[in-house]
Every structure is written in structure tokens, then in C-alpha cells.
Amino acid sequence: MPLFLAAVLGRATSALTRLFGRGGSALPGLIAEKLDPNLVEKILRDTPVVLVTGTNGKTTTTKMIVSALESRGKKVVTNPTGSNLERGVASALLDASTFKGRLDADVAVFEVDEAAVRSLSPRLKPAVLAVTNLARDQLDRYGELQTTAGHVATAATHAGRLVLNADDPLVASVANKTPVSWFGGVEAIRERMPDDRSLYGDATETQHPDADALVTDSRPDGDGQIATIRIDGTEHRIRLQVPGVYNAYNAAAALLVTGLLGVDAVDAIPALEAMEPAFGRGQVLEHQGRRVKLLLVKNPASLNHAIEILKGMTDHARVLVAINDEHADGRDVSWLWDAHIEDLAAMPHQYFAGGVRAADMALRFKYAGIDAPALPDFADALDLLVDGAPPGATVYVVPTYTAMLRLLEILTPGASRTEVWK
Amino acid sequence: MITVVHLYPREMNIYGDTGNVIALRRRLEWRGIPTRVEAVGVGDDYDLTTADIVVAGGGEDLSQMRVADDLQARAGAVRRAVDDGVVFLTVCGTYQLFGHRFVTADGEAIPGIGVFDAETIGGGTRMIGNIVVDSPVGPMVGFENHSGRTMLGSGQAALGTVVRGFGNNDTTEEEGAVTVNAFGTYLHGSVLPKNPAFADDLIARALRRRGESGELRPLDDSVEAAAAASASSRP
Numbered sequence: 001m002p003l004f005l006a007a008v009l010g011r012a013t014s015a016l017t018r019l020f021g022r023g024g025s026a027l028p029g030l031i032a033e034k035l036d037p038n039l040v041e042k043i044l045r046d047t048p049v050v051l052v053t054g055t056n057g058k059t060t061t062t063k064m065i066v067s068a069l070e071s072r073g074k075k076v077v078t079n080p081t082g083s084n085l086e087r088g089v090a091s092a093l094l095d096a097s098t099f100k101g102r103l104d105a106d107v108a109v110f111e112v113d114e115a116a117v118r119s120l121s122p123r124l125k126p127a128v129l130a131v132t133n134l135a136r137d138q139l140d141r142y143g144e145l146q147t148t149a150g151h152v153a154t155a156a157t158h159a160g161r162l163v164l165n166a167d168d169p170l171v172a173s174v175a176n177k178t179p180v181s182w183f184g185g186v187e188a189i190r191e192r193m194p195d196d197r198s199l200y201g202d203a204t205e206t207q208h209p210d211a212d213a214l215v216t217d218s219r220p221d222g223d224g225q226i227a228t229i230r231i232d233g234t235e236h237r238i239r240l241q242v243p244g245v246y247n248a249y250n251a252a253a254a255l256l257v258t259g260l261l262g263v264d265a266v267d268a269i270p271a272l273e274a275m276e277p278a279f280g281r282g283q284v285l286e287h288q289g290r291r292v293k294l295l296l297v298k299n300p301a302s303l304n305h306a307i308e309i310l311k312g313m314t315d316h317a318r319v320l321v322a323i324n325d326e327h328a329d330g331r332d333v334s335w336l337w338d339a340h341i342e343d344l345a346a347m348p349h350q351y352f353a354g355g356v357r358a359a360d361m362a363l364r365f366k367y368a369g370i371d372a373p374a375l376p377d378f379a380d381a382l383d384l385l386v387d388g389a390p391p392g393a394t395v396y397v398v399p400t401y402t403a404m405l406r407l408l409e410i411l412t413p414g415a416s417r418t419e420v421w422k
Numbered sequence: 423m424i425t426v427v428h429l430y431p432r433e434m435n436i437y438g439d440t441g442n443v444i445a446l447r448r449r450l451e452w453r454g455i456p457t458r459v460e461a462v463g464v465g466d467d468y469d470l471t472t473a474d475i476v477v478a479g480g481g482e483d484l485s486q487m488r489v490a491d492d493l494q495a496r497a498g499a500v501r502r503a504v505d506d507g508v509v510f511l512t513v514c515g516t517y518q519l520f521g522h523r524f525v526t527a528d529g530e531a532i533p534g535i536g537v538f539d540a541e542t543i544g545g546g547t548r549m550i551g552n553i554v555v556d557s558p559v560g561p562m563v564g565f566e567n568h569s570g571r572t573m574l575g576s577g578q579a580a581l582g583t584v585v586r587g588f589g590n591n592d593t594t595e596e597e598g599a600v601t602v603n604a605f606g607t608y609l610h611g612s613v614l615p616k617n618p619a620f621a622d623d624l625i626a627r628a629l630r631r632r633g634e635s636g637e638l639r640p641l642d643d644s645v646e647a648a649a650a651a652s653a654s655s656r657p
Contacts, residue, residue: 139437140550140567144482200435325656331551332565333653334610337441359645359652363615366645367444374648 029090040086041123043093043103047077049124050109050257051159053117053152054132054171056302057250058084059278060242061132062111064254064271069107071271072263077105081279084113086120107261114148121155128260129159130253133246134170135196135301136338138330145196149173163256165249166208168195181260183252184211185245189218192245192308199300199338213252218245220312223284223293223394227251231265239273242282243295246305280404284394285411290386291394292411296404297321298329300338306398307343315348319396320385322354322378322403323361329400333360341368350388354381355403378406423456424628427470429478430516431461433489437567439479439513441612445621446475453639455625464492470503474628480514480568480610486524490532493519497535504537507631509624510604513613517598517606518542518570527569538599538606539575540590546571552656553587553609555597559619561585563653564609572608574599581607586654603627616650618643 032039052062059081066078079092089110097103112120114134121129131152136145153174156162165171166184185193190204198204216235217228224241227248236255240247251272258268277283280296295306310319325331341364344351351372353361358381362374375381382397389395399407428443443459450457462468470476481489493500504510510520518524520537527545548569555562562582571591574580580590581598589597589608598607605624607613614621618641626636 136436140565144436146482146484197432200432200440331657332437332567332610334438334441334565334612337438337444337612337615338435356656357652359648360616363645363649364441367441367448367615374645376652 028094029087029092032094033087033090039101040090040093043097043101044108044124047103047105048107048127048261050107050128050130050261051117051121051124051126051155052109052111052130052132052253052257053114053155054130054165055114055135055137055148055299056305057132057246057253058111060247060281061130061250061253062109063278064251064275065109065257067275068254068258068263068268068271069109069261071274072267074106074261075104077103077108079110081111084111085116089120115142115151117155118151121158125158125160127160128163128257129156129161130163130257131156131165131171131174132250132253133165133168133195133301135199135299136335137299137301138332138335140330140332141327145170161260163253163260165253166211167193167204167206169205169207170196172207181213181256182208182211183213183215183249183256184208185215185249185252189215189245189248192218193249194301194304196301199304211252213256215245215248215252218248220309223282229255229265231255231259234265236265236269238269241273241275242277244282244305244309246308247282280399285408287382287411288386289391290389291392292382292386293394293396294404294407295396295398297398297400300335303336303339303398307340310349310396311343311347313347313349317349317394317396318352318385318389319344319349319398320352320354320375320381321361321365321372322381322397322399322407323357324355324400324403324406325357326402328402333357336360336364341365341370345369352381352385354378355400378403379410382407382410423458424450424474424625425472426450426457426459427468427473427476428459428461429476430463430481430485430489430492432463433485434479434481434515436482436485437480437514437565437610438612439477439610442477442479442511442513442614445612445614445618446477446625449618449621449641450625452641455629464488470496470499470508471506473503473508474632475509475511475624476503477511478513478516480516483526486515486519487532489516490519490524490534493535494533500535501537504602504604507603507627509628509631510537511614511624512604512606513610514568514608517608518572520604520606521572521599524570537601537604539578540572540599540606542570542572544570549588549592549608551587552653553589553597554585554654555582555587555589555609556585557582557620559617559623561650561654562609562613562617562620563650564607564611564613564616565653566608567610568608572599581605603631611653616646616653618646
């Protein structure tokens, strides 16, 4: 089938799905890929590609790179949050192409699932492949971590340049003969960003202490943080709107990628500072006169990131941890026992357990020495969380993916999920 | 003083089995029983007969290989500890290695230490989901995720009978194995926090081995019961 026909049909599907408000961003790509399996590489023939993969931080890192490039006048094609499988990439490309399959973009930046990157990388031959981190994640869906690392290592052999986390031994292990730009943190920072093995007692050791982008400091600032990142001997103080040490790492990775695409750090930083949090990743929503801050979690590492943020707050806060076990969350909630919930016991915060598996979360809290009621009803949980907080105060919701979708139905009634998604 | 040994915490920790150590420590502490938790890893010199309860979890294939070699080196010591009545809780990967052997999908045989008269064959469809088991301490619930199929020898006691899910394999309706005070199971979840009767049974066995009564002060387990009920109702 000629390229233009697949592109036309794919675009037509895209228009129809939008018309009917289904927000199904993968469907057009799925159809077009069926019609022409080489559609994606044909459209991207003359466009440099950046792929961002890893367990946590894909979405935020991708958003940072896109924001920085666009702020410098570059036309960027990217995939919407979470639509990070092959068909999501195809759909994004169709949306950005003419009916003849000509792409109107200077560069393509895609976040790609750790398994999908294995097949996408040889097809797209990315100019840059960035890997944020690799940690255990929903084992009933993704399988073993070594297998995932193998997928990423295969992908790395097809990239022109690698941007890798120097402080994550599994990420560092995918390095090959391809030139690598390393990002990492100084020791005090590294200890707050444990890799998968150091979660279980191994020391956090960097593989490359002289990283090309080195996080030297991160301290809370409003809803976000002030991160200090050293690049080429220059310390950059960056006021990010996204919280947590892990987002300082994401910024370091993003600055390396944009640097490789010809944008100096000083020119990229204003866009990083202006960037609002991605969907649920530090996002703040108003509810009954209070500010509800969402910290999406998916696995022990991301829950530990949220815990790290809560530990940084010395004032009393009300915190709802909402755990669902739908397919998208992972059916197995055993991972709650791997997260360092015990660290929260010493904080002056008040905790609530929510979600379909509220009872499991309440149990996890109990064994961490924390008394937290189980509130499986989402509306009840939000009411209780908000009611006890003074007007204008910030309350915290730490949800898994589908728990967050349920909460958003209450927080932003009537809003199309695709709107919030942006 | 009760000594809980966490065996291979760095290698065999993939499915939240650390929760078993947390549960034992807390339930001992809530009853005012002094407790010490020690980590024993690959190559560590440790006399397991001095332990009261030894806990070991599941791991990735690569970790399981590393542990298999180390376990061979201490096979005699482990069997002596089992004969001596030391309580063992082995989950998934270590349960498999406490059998005679684990035959991988490629046909490679990894020798176990034969505490249980059992053999595991790897490969085929993974058995994944919440599982409910009928056991001597009552119904138990957990989450299983394994492709190994474990077959018990004719004289080998199982831990329980599968009510829902797979257990040892997809044919015999048996789950786990028990030899003296050594238990093997496929239940993650973690298993002990959600199944306090099982946790207390392990503690009581350890106390009786020390010559104490094993009578335990009852605790309020309503949060545990709610979590078990919730898990039992989920796919």
C-alpha cells in the first residue's frame, strides 16, 4: 500500500476518534501500522529521533526535552503522555504529517515503554537514546528486571548516542561502543535516589563520578525544587516546578539531550523552569478551596520518590495513598512491602489508605507503625482528606494510575481525560 | 531473644517478601518478645542452627542461580537446622531450591538441597493471580507469580489445598510443602502480614523449640483480616 494511503486512512481514524471524544490516541496508529508496517520509518526518514525510556521519569523527561526545544523555535513531534507503545508513536506521527506522509517537524522526541523500545529502536535508529533508570516494576505485567535491561541493551546498539544514568548500575550496563553522555548526582544526592539494588542493602555507587551533567544539590521550593546541576564546569541553579531529587535527575538527562541537539544549557533552562508538571506527576488541582497535589506511583522506586518528598516537608500534611490493582496498576500489590513506608512514621503527617486495595495499604501502614484508616470509597477518602485541612492548605494524594483516574473524576468532574492528560 | 534470619535479602527479594520479616519482627515486638533480625547473604559464614526463624524469598532467574550455588555449599548445615527444628519459611524461588532440583525450560537441572521431597519443572504459562489456600491454620491468601511447576513426592506433606488459583502446579491442587518446621510456599503478598495465624504459628513453633509454651497473647488482627478479605475478592 502506498505511504499516502496508509497515512490518509490513519489520519481519518484519528479525526474520527477525536470527533467521538474517545481520546483513543493509539487507535489511528494501530490501523495505519496494519496498512503499512513501515509507515513510521518512512515518515521519519529525514527527521532526527530522540527516544526516552526507563522505568520512571519517561514522561517528565520527555516533556522537559520538548519544552526546551520548542522554546528555541524548533518544531517537535512527540507522543502524548503514556501513549508509549509503537502504535502511540505511529499515531503521533500521523497527527503531525501531511496527508502525503510528509512530516512537519525538525525533530521527533518519543517516550517509549521499556519493552517497546527493543523493536522501535532498530526501526527508528534514534540519534539519541536516553535511559532514565531501571527498577522493578509491576512484575505480573513486565516480568523480570534483567529481561527489561536486555531489551534496553538491544535498543542501545541501534542508537547514535546514549544518554545514561551513571548512578544506576543496570542502566550503565547497557553502554556499548556508542558514545555515552552520563548524568548522575554527588554522593549526598545519590543516597536520596537509590537504584534497584541499593533498595535492598547494597551501597549506592556511581559508575561514572565525573558525569557530564551532575546534580550537586536539590532542595524543596514551593511546589517544586531548586536543583543545582553542573555541566561543563558550570553550576546551573534551576527552579523546577516538579518536586523531588528524581526530577533533578530527569532535568540533568533532558539537558544532556538538548545539548546534543545544539541547545546550550543556559538556553534550555528557562523552558525547564516554566514547565508545569505532567499529568499527575506533581500536578496540583484545586478542590473545595484546598490544593490537592498528585504524586503518581507505580512501583517501589516511585513510591519511595513520593516518600522522599513527604520526608522533606517538616509541616503537618494530610496524605492519602490510594492503591488500585487493575491491569494498568499491576494486579500484585506485594511491592508495597518493598517501599520504605517506615520512613513516614517519624513525620508529623496524617495518613489515609485509599483505593480498591485500601485494606492492603492500611495493613502496610500498620506494620510501619502508622495508624491509617482504610477508605476504599474514593469520594469518602477525598472528603476526609480535605475536610481536616484548613482552606488554602495543600493535601497530598499518592495514587496508582487507575486510582488517579478515579480521583480525577471527582476532582475535575466533566473534564475530558485527554484535556487533563496534557 | 528470638533470632530471625533473613536469608539472601539482596538476591531473593523480588516480590515484596521483605514483608515477611517486617511481619515477624512486629508481631514479636507487639508481644514484648525481644527480637533480632540478621541478614545472611551469599558466602556469609553463619550457623543456621542458632537461628529461630529463617525467612527467604523469591528472586529473578539470575539471582536464583547465584543462590543455588551458595545453597549447595550449606546444604548439610540447612538440613541439620531443619532436623533440629529451626523454623524455615521459603517462598517461591527458595522454596523451589529446597526441593531436589529445578529443571529450567531449557532442560538445565539446577540442583536443590532436598529439604522437601519435591521437584520443579520450569517453563510454560505463568501462573499469576491472587490465590486462596485451605491450610491447617485456616484459609490463607496471597499472590502467586511463577512458571515453575512443583510436584511433591508421595510422602511429602503439602502446606494446604488450593481453593482458588494454582499453587504448586496446575494439576494437583496442592500448595506448598512442610517438613518438620520448614515451610515452602508460592504465596507472595507478602504472605505473613495478611495471614497472621500462619505468622503466629511460625513464632509459636520457634518458641516451643526454645522450650517455651508457644502460647501467644492474641492481637487485634482486624486490619489483617480486612486485607485478606480484600485480596481474596480480587482477580
